[in-house]
Amino acid sequence: MSVDSITTDGETHGFTMEVDADGIVSYDLTEAESADSSVAGSDAADSLTPTTTAGDVTLEADGTDGDATDSSEGAEVAEVDAAAAPGACSDGTYATKDQKEYGTYNWYIGDGGLPAGMSHDDAKWVFYDALDAITQSYNNCGYSDQVDVNKANYLSKTSYEADINTSSQCTDRDGLSTWDGGNLKNGVVATTCSWTWPTPGVKNDLREADVRFNIHDYDFTNRVTSSCSNKYDVRSVGTHEAGHIFGLKDIYGSHSNLTMYGNSIECSTRARTLGKGDVLGLRSIY
Template sequence: MRNLLPFRSAPAPTSKVAALAAVTAVVAVAAGIASAPVAAEHTDAHAVVRDGQNIRYAGLTVRIPAAGEGVQAAAQSTSGDISLTVTRSAEGKLVVKTDDHEHGDEDHGDEAHADEQAEAQAVTADSARPAAAKTCTDRAYALAGWKLPSFAWYYNPAGAPAAIAGTAASAISAGTNALSTACGQKRLGLVPSYAGQTSAAVQVGAAGNCIGNDGRNVIGWRAGSGRWLGMTCTYFKTINGKKTVTGTDTALNTQYKFFTTTANCNNAYDLQSVVLHERGHSLGLNHVSQSANASAVMTPALSTCSAGKRSLGLGDYQGLAALYGTR
């Protein structure tokens, strides 16, 4: 069940109002902006705030999209993931979802139930991935509701950490190409293609904000101010009744250390694993339970010096296969 989220206008907070059970998370928008606080059941520690033309939540910021469009900010942080998805219907209604709320009316695998509650973010990832048998039997996945028509991507090397500057491009390519298959299954129908290096900036702000959509799919580096390792901003619009991605950028936070081989890990995070997780967001995967589905790439937490999630689990694969088919 979706929960109706309470808006408050910055800077003055609004009080939470009694729960309205079983209400779809739809906020009427007048002139493109929700004009008054609206509240219902909402028990997480963070408030969803409308600040002018923006929606803010837990350090993430997205601009209210045009009618028929939407945007998601998804960040893999040092203690788990946070996400904020804002969709505006053609009729001007705004749907706001956060990672702290279950998405019961979205598509899931037969055995999958997305568990994106706050408690899951507090679970520390094991340093080693569960046994391959578990990785290739756990079918859990959760879908965000959109897909890419194709995936040509660019890399902007500006600002890459000196320690991995020479190997980062290869690790990023490997993380992206790992979207191809898993567990001996057929290759997925969507084939990422590297379009080359670019000087175009990754359109993710240092504070965890989605700052625009230039139509390119760029991955690059940002000296971020938040506690996030990777941040992906994905823009989509509804075309013939289906949500189609029009641009997706990923920033990697140089505030933290990354490694490309375990030999150069010193309290650092595996670049390839972070990239694969963020690519999952770009292609339309949401998070699954850290405790119940620890072998999946799309679990919230990632520990330092672990290179155990450089390939998809069966659930990750089946989620993508449900979107893009196989070949």
């Protein structure tokens, strides 16, 4: 199990715990880690039947405790933002987790609040874009897609919620990989919780990964314009969280030009597309 949170202050909020087949428990609180180049393995069906628990009660009803619907006024600034970060194409920094999706990442959208006041249908395509940026190595640096990663597949809307509590901690998994909005620890913009099966000799096999945006404390937008103020770009944050799902860890220091930088930047779309380090990190896994 691992929990990864993108924050407003750049502080480290990562934790990984592993239980080996022989029952030995290990954990990792560090951020620096060499890349694990092992790629063998196969995906196994998840037989867990979703069940609700006290912690699974959806905190936000439809359309409440979320952002106001985005205004269509003003031109988006994605191209300007990308041009302002040429260092992304020369910075090869990355870190990886002991985690890999060997099959297809099947995901759902919860029925509670969503970032930027998006409708369920709009959120589906925005989250698809974020996941595709990882699985297809979208970048502005000219790097070809050499990542042999299987597709992410949207299944449906669900009454289940992301298994993440208000302290940005992972709760018991329910068998569904759910994306939603809710209340997280103040200072945390979004959190991803991942559960894996131990796979000796290779990276652990991803079983479930949930993503929650903190719509209780922060505002989001899907249209970053010149008038943007105090809002986080949904696709940038979503792409960062998708990176965690497919095995990338946060990086810190002077690497704000990369998607996996651990500090979310207001009104910035840089993380929508990958930098050199993001691409190399994925290539090291897949």
